[in-house]
Amino acid sequence: MLKKRIYQFIWVLVFLSACQSGGPSTRLSVELSDFSITPTQLSVPAGLEIQIRVANKGTVEHNFYIMQYGVDVGDMFDEEDIANAYWDVDVQPDDIEDLTFTAPDQPGPYQIVCGMPGHLQAGMVGTLEVVK
DSSP: OHHHHHHHHHHHHHHHHHHTSSOOOSEEEEEEETTEEESSEEEEETTSEEEEEEEEOSSSOEEEEEEOTTOOOTTOOOHHHHTTEEEEEEEOTTOEEEEEEEOOSSOEEEEEEOOSTTTTTTTOEEEEEEEO
């Protein structure tokens, strides 16, 4: 009986681990710090409402931009890039924002960046993969 319970426990751990390993999700949690985005790779199903928690663990203001499909901001985020954003949020230091947005219908990669001056260059960049 004990052996059976141990196998069941291991199976549950494997299952939970697989559920958290980068597959598409309608619930995201992102941490912004000085100067990184964690995780850098996110995946969501196309067209669904997404709940997102964005936590700023840094000492300065950060923002989280999801750019439109096919848009790459290049080496520097500027005013022109704001018009090409799909979705964004500003987060103050030691603050958490719990929000929702509707994922794009177009499957594919979407660049995510912090648009604060110098933050992209410091490494605050990643990818949101929208899947069918």
